[in-house]
Amino acid sequence: MRGVVIPATTGPDAAMLRDDVPEPTGAHPWAEGERLLVDVRAAGVNFPDVLQSKGLYQHGTETPYVTGGEYAGVVLEAPESSRFRPGDRVAGLSVWGAMAERVLGIPRYTVRLPAHMDWAEGAAFFLNYATAWFTLHRAGFTEGESVLVHGAAGGVGTATLDLLRGKAKPSIAVVSSDAKEEVARACGADNVLRSTEPWAARVRELTGHGVAVVVDPVGGDRFVDSLRALDVGGRLMVVGFAEGSIPEVKVNRLLLRNLSVLGVALDPWEKRFPGYAPELVAGLEAAAEEGRVRPFIGDRLPFDRAAEALGILDRREARGKVVVEFP
Incomplete structure (x- = not known):
């Protein structure tokens, strides 16, 4: 073959x-x-x-x-x-x-x-939407919370924005170009910021206090600014390292504002807690059947x-x- x-x-x-x-x-x-x-x-x-x-x-x-x-x-x-x-x-x-x-x-x-x-x-x-679905599950996302998405024109980013469509208040995308901004907006982003500008400060201006959740499949040197963009009690979801480098964090940044950094890896979770995969698959199939994913x-x-x-x-x-x- x-x-x-x-x-x-x-x-x-x-x-x-x-x-x-x-x-x-x-x-x-x-x-x-x-x-x-x-x-x-x-x-x-x-x-x-x-x-x-x-x-x-x-x-x-x-x-x-x-x-x-x-x-x-x-x-x-x-x-x-x-x-x-x-x-x-x-x-x-x-x-x-x-x-x-x-x-x-x-x-x-x-x-x-x-x-x-x-x-x-x-x-x-499957893969992008399963990753996005599991990310929001791990984050404990509830409708009405604010979410920032890095790599928002990529596969995981577009799937995350699609699942958040009409649910996040607001959804904020971070991208690197005009063409990628068009993609993010087409997938439901309420606000789009450039990765080349002081986006963490702009997030705080937009929300008044920072976002509840950051979804990061990129990693690299934006990691610290992602923490700065979070509200008190916010959650930073580590999905991947598309930028290439694996960031490190000084844990005093977490202590001072009650922040959480959570990893997202579906297969180890399913192996340790069998039964999540059928729940995930059922949710994805229902969303697809009802036309809720694009x-x-x-x-x-x-x-x-x-x-x-x-x-x-x-x-x-x-x-x-x-x-x-x-x-």
Whole structure:
């Protein structure tokens, strides 16, 4: 079968489209022996895929491997005990392997897709929205609270803004360009600030006291200003480090204003507290069925250009989701 292979962890430029990729066998290592085989119609590209290509992701696999951590497609095989059946339209997390004609899914991280969502929207749905959903759950977000979102034109950022649409009072996006501001506003941001301006001070001007929650998939040198942008009792959600560097914090900053810094990693949570994944999946499926989610896709690449997809994220050129569409 055809697929995009990473032969060595030297970065996205190593990606190559090949037509001799072995068919998936057995079950996904995360699937506890349950073989869920999916005919892929579209694959979503995420920042962890870039990290994997550089050998920097904690959940990486051995080279050579097929890249692509997220997919949408049609079930070919499912266990008798599964809630899925051949022919079901699904989307889900694969961690790797999605940028090929067939992929092994992880049943607990797989959702049914409603008929009104096309394959590209499906491939843009699960990982970003699951991350955003879990982030807001971990933050204890309640309707009417104020939320600031970094990387607001990226995949997680756009999904977070979409879920907050009409619920955060206000939602504030931080972006780096006019084009990314347009994306953030299209996804529901009430206010948009530039990362190149003194945005923490502007947040306090807008709210009078700072925001209740900061969602940060970027990391780097903006971390301290994120703490400054919080209200007393505020929560800073650590989602990732797309900027590249891992920040540090002096804990006296937390003490003086009763601040909290919380990590966001779904799989360790589900392993320690089994049962959250079904709740998450049910919520995502209901939101999709009712038309309450609108995945923003900035780049749709045909399969013969699939090897270019990782580079778009690595160069920080992505707006919303990058999706590879299969014939």
